[in-house]
Amino acid sequence: MAGVAGRLARRWCLGALSSPLQVARFPALQLHLCGPAMRGSQKDFENAMNQVKLLKKDPGNEVKLKLYALYKQATEGPCNVPKPGVLDFINKAKWDAWNALGSLPKETARHNYVDLVSSLSASSESSSQVTPAADRKQPGSDALVVTSQDGITSITLNRPDKKNALTTQMYHDIMLALEAASKDDSAITVLTGNGDYYCSGNDLTNFTDIPPGGVEEKARSGAVLLRGFVDCFIDFPKPLVAVVNGPAVGISVTILGLFDIVYATDRATFHTPFSHLGQSPEGCSSYTFPKIMGPSKATEMLVFGKKLTAREACAQGLVTEVFPDSTFQKEVWARLKAYSKLPPNAMRISKQVIRNREKEKLHAINAEESSTLQERWLSDECVNAVLSFLSKKAKL
Numbered sequence: 473m474a475g476v477a478g479r480l481a482r483r484w485c486l487g488a489l490s491s492p493l494q495v496a497r498f499p500a501l502q503l504h505l506c507g508p509a510m511r512g513s514q515k516d517f518e519n520a521m522n523q524v525k526l527l528k529k530d531p532g533n534e535v536k537l538k539l540y541a542l543y544k545q546a547t548e549g550p551c552n553v554p555k556p557g558v559l560d561f562i563n564k565a566k567w568d569a570w571n572a573l574g575s576l577p578k579e580t581a582r583h584n585y586v587d588l589v590s591s592l593s594a595s596s597e598s599s600s601q602v603t604p605a606a607d608r609k610q611p612g613s614d615a616l617v618v619t620s621q622d623g624i625t626s627i628t629l630n631r632p633d634k635k636n637a638l639t640t641q642m643y644h645d646i647m648l649a650l651e652a653a654s655k656d657d658s659a660i661t662v663l664t665g666n667g668d669y670y671c672s673g674n675d676l677t678n679f680t681d682i683p684p685g686g687v688e689e690k691a692r693s694g695a696v697l698l699r700g701f702v703d704c705f706i707d708f709p710k711p712l713v714a715v716v717n718g719p720a721v722g723i724s725v726t727i728l729g730l731f732d733i734v735y736a737t738d739r740a741t742f743h744t745p746f747s748h749l750g751q752s753p754e755g756c757s758s759y760t761f762p763k764i765m766g767p768s769k770a771t772e773m774l775v776f777g778k779k780l781t782a783r784e785a786c787a788q789g790l791v792t793e794v795f796p797d798s799t800f801q802k803e804v805w806a807r808l809k810a811y812s813k814l815p816p817n818a819m820r821i822s823k824q825v826i827r828n829r830e831k832e833k834l835h836a837i838n839a840e841e842s843s844t845l846q847e848r849w850l851s852d853e854c855v856n857a858v859l860s861f862l863s864k865k866a867k868l
């Protein structure tokens with residue numbers, strides 16, 4: 473085991489070094505949809521900033537610079553930093569835009585920022601089924617966006633360029649978001665993804681971040697994280713809905729067995745390639761999947777890694793209903809909006825009546841699956857599969 477562990481530590485670190493650098497972003501330039509009645513209070517401003525994360529249409533550099541300048545003016549006042557050199561094109565363009573606002577008061581800049589985001593959202597082709605939960609503490613990174621409207625709290629995975637793969641930070645942020653959603657005044661909570669994927673499962677680069685305690689420590693903390701993460705889904709007290717906007721892989725599939733409703737676009741697929749990865753099932757799927765679809769269909773998915781289409785997953789009971797991709801968002805949100813008007817306490821209590829019967833069992837299964845995975849992560853089979861992905865040799 474020590475040999476494998478040493479090799480893992482060495483090679484995982486190499487994997488980390490070979491992964492491409494993240495492209496630098498300006499958070500204030502990220503845009504997204506917004507309700508029509510934007511104003512200029514500090515709260516509206518924060519709302520607008522939070523909402524700039526999901527817009528599908530790029531507004532172009534000129535508008536981005538305008539937003540950047542207004543953001544800086546609203547938060548820091550008139551431009552007060554030295555002008556960048558002529559060859560530093562990007563920073564110079566940003567500086568010029570900010571400096572051009574002269575002594576515009578902070579409050580006016582805030583108003584203008586909010587108005588601009590509002591006008592962009594109006595022209596956005598995105599549907600505005602959600603607005604940010606302004607009172608809620610937003611997660612520590614842009615990779616998760618939490619919004620609340622019409623009695624629905626939505627937790628959106630927002631790493632479309634990485635197919636919404638789950639980083640360690642995202643696991644923590646999802647747990648925090650679920651904790652907040654369990655206490656807010658929404659009736660229903662939704663998990664969904666931004667972009668063409670719902671989620672590609674665990675971010676395999678999580679394995680490259682080896683702590684001083686080595687790979688055993690890494691596996692141990694991974695199992696603790698996994699267990700805590702899945703516990704949050706087991707215990708979540710309100711109706712929990714997965715809006716599966718595209719393909720789903722790994723843990724994003726297994727935890728579907730803990731959701732109350734799963735709506736999927738017909739473009740979605742459901743893939744749990746655990747054997748290919750030298751891993752074993754989690755998310756209580758070793759219990760929920762056989763229960764939902766029968767043991768042999770569950771084995772095809774969890775042991776042999778059979779990928780299901782949305783329609784197959786629906787026929788097997790994992791998915792509640794499949795919608796054509798062209799009308800998916802419209803139909804699903806209309807349906808959820810109607811459900812969210814039902815008496816919330818009745819819905820919560822009914823869910824708990826259903827769930828309580830299973831809770832103890834689910835927690836025990838989660839503990840067992842997590843400790844099995846802890847061992848699997850140290851196996852040669854798993855190490856080689858992860859290395860293979862990191863070196864871009866393998867694709868599922």
Ligand SMILES: CCCCC/C=C/C(=O)SCCNC(=O)CCNC(=O)[C@H](O)C(C)(C)COP(=O)(O)OP(=O)(O)OC[C@H]1O[C@@H](n2cnc3c(N)ncnc32)[C@H](O)[C@@H]1OP(=O)(O)O
Pocket residue numbers: 492633634635637638643672673674675676677694695697698721722723724745749751754861866867868
């Ligand atoms: C602590 C809790 C642990 C819980 C245990 C969980 C277990 C699991 O979830 S197991 C499943 C893990 N997931 C995978 O093995 C999927 C790996 N990804 C792929 O096979 C493919 O990326 C794909 C099939 C999901 C999509 O293929 P394709 O459409 O060709 O897109 P790209 O491969 O080019 O992906 C774009 C970009 O995103 C990166 N990426 C995608 N998925 C992951 C991932 N799971 N982990 C890390 N990175 C991922 C991919 O590497 C590309 O990055 P760049 O090359 O830098 O653009």
